[in-house]
Amino acid sequence: xxxxxxxxxxFFSGEQVPVELHKVRIVQKLNLKPIDxxxxxxxxGGYNTFLLNTEDVFLDMLTDSGTNAMSDNQLASMHQAxxxxxxxxxxxxxxxxxxxxFGKELILPVHQGRAAENIISxxxxxxxxxIPMNYHFTTTKAHMEIxxxxxxxxxxxEALKIKSSHPFKGNIDIDKLKKLITKYGVENVPFIRLEAxxxxxxxxxxxxxxxxxxxxxxxxxxxxxxxxxxxIGENAWFIKQREKEFANSSIRDILRTMCDLCEIxxxxxxxxxxxxxxxxxxxxxxxxxxxxxLVPLYEGFLTYGGMSxxxxxxxxxxxxxxxxxxxxxxxxxxxxxxVNELDKLGIPVITPAGALGAHVDAxxxxxxVPQKEYPAGALAAALFIVSGCRGMERGTISSVRxxxxxxxxxxxxxxxxxxxxxxxxxxxxxxxxxxxxxLYQNRELIGGLEFVEEPKVLRFFMGRLAATSDWxxxxxxxxKKDFGDSL
Ligand SMILES: *Cc1c(COP(=O)(O)O)cnc(C)c1O
Numbered sequence: 447x448x449x450x451x452x453x454x455x456x457f458f459s460g461e462q463v464p465v466e467l468h469k470v471r472i473v474q475k476l477n478l479k480p481i482d483x484x485x486x487x488x489x490x491g492g493y494n495t496f497l498l499n500t501e502d503v504f505l506d507m508l509t510d511s512g513t514n515a516m517s518d519n520q521l522a523s524m525h526q527a528x529x530x531x532x533x534x535x536x537x538x539x540x541x542x543x544x545x546x547x548f549g550k551e552l553i554l555p556v557h558q559g560r561a562a563e564n565i566i567s568x569x570x571x572x573x574x575x576x577i578p579m580n581y582h583f584t585t586t587k588a589h590m591e592i593x594x595x596x597x598x599x600x601x602x603x604e605a606l607k608i609k610s611s612h613p614f615k616g617n618i619d620i621d622k623l624k625k626l627i628t629k630y631g632v633e634n635v636p637f638i639r640l641e642a643x644x645x646x647x648x649x650x651x652x653x654x655x656x657x658x659x660x661x662x663x664x665x666x667x668x669x670x671x672x673x674x675x676x677x678i679g680e681n682a683w684f685i686k687q688r689e690k691e692f693a694n695s696s697i698r699d700i701l702r703t704m705c706d707l708c709e710i711x712x713x714x715x716x717x718x719x720x721x722x723x724x725x726x727x728x729x730x731x732x733x734x735x736x737x738x739x740l741v742p743l744y745e746g747f748l749t750y751g752g753m754s755x756x757x758x759x760x761x762x763x764x765x766x767x768x769x770x771x772x773x774x775x776x777x778x779x780x781x782x783x784x785v786n787e788l789d790k791l792g793i794p795v796i797t798p799a800g801a802l803g804a805h806v807d808a809x810x811x812x813x814x815v816p817q818k819e820y821p822a823g824a825l826a827a828a829l830f831i832v833s834g835c836r837g838m839e840r841g842t843i844s845s846v847r848x849x850x851x852x853x854x855x856x857x858x859x860x861x862x863x864x865x866x867x868x869x870x871x872x873x874x875x876x877x878x879x880x881x882x883x884x885l886y887q888n889r890e891l892i893g894g895l896e897f898v899e900e901p902k903v904l905r906f907f908m909g910r911l912a913a914t915s916d917w918x919x920x921x922x923x924x925x926k927k928d929f930g931d932s933l
Contacts, residue, residue, distance in 0.1 A: 492910025504834030514720035550727035555751025559714025615650035643677030649800030680801035719764030819894025833881035893917035
């Protein structure tokens, strides 16, 4: 039924433009406030885009988490929800959708992705354990370490290159994996974790070929594989585009092939099904029973897991829609457009374009700002000031402080600009590109940040910072000079 590039639309002019294969039926009014108000808002928010009020935000590109547009069918399904503490029909409809799409029979519902990480980490990780993975996610690492585990990122040499044409920068390095297991001993490796569309390195996918190689090593040692499937739909889309064997496969078949290679699948449905919630899926009764009792303890009864039944209904529909080429290709298509245009302007962005957002390399963009002054955080604040667009810092602010008081400098300093599914239009995307271009031409005006209030755990969420000089005021003055009274 579906063939390669089944969503491809060519323009007579030759221009490469992503075309929306949906229409707008419900809208939300946005504010684009004057630059003085934007400066006040970011100062009030401690130069942390997490602490902005969306009333002050124009394009909210903070995250794709819980912000994808929902479909008419999802919204309709929410009215059929079955309110019941135990045995809700809504749960069984969601269970069936998960069984269909992921091919796993046993389902544990949880309130969001990190809740799945809590349960998996508590169940399988003991002090001294090491967990190999392609790359960590913030909440994953925190949960594993709280339980005494240590994470090892065994990505390939391509993974952290900003400019690359490698189709699968999310792959695991098989040699490093083997060496790690030999070094620490099989008994200390509870599982191998694979993260689809590897979030923190630019939404980069892995290939099924790589998964199969990991599976081979896992089988040799009797180690299980755990798949973080929060962004699995996009990873499957990239496999269809970039892995020859699957060029003519349906997204559904690709998803099943991926899931069949892993014992445990967990996900944040804030991403994968454009709703809110999460879950853990397996076919192994023993593994299921080990994890099961923690669900009523932390989440709620086994047929709702902390989610509202309305969200559960929408999750079932949203999961099915994730297997639709026109739905799953939209966000990657817009990201690719943005990345290619930014690249043409000489602005340093991660290539090839990945899932969930465009990633600007703040280390190059602000090569005059030392890493300990948080270039990615400074760039996020500067972009907000000049555009009202809210991105997310994915760099050293999102890292941790070591025991000696020094920052653990992040591998990459990225400004992530999320493109939630079917939310932004092409002219809004062009506005973002234009303002980033202006900012790049005026980059020498941007300075650093320093913490004024720093939480111990996951400091990037609530931490407050300040500019290290009056650079924000200088940036505003230049903006007014160039743009006059334009917003
Ligand atoms: C978002 C995300 C999580 C955590 O999910 P939440 O629903 O935000 O708790 C875990 N892993 C990955 C890859 C994610 O993108």
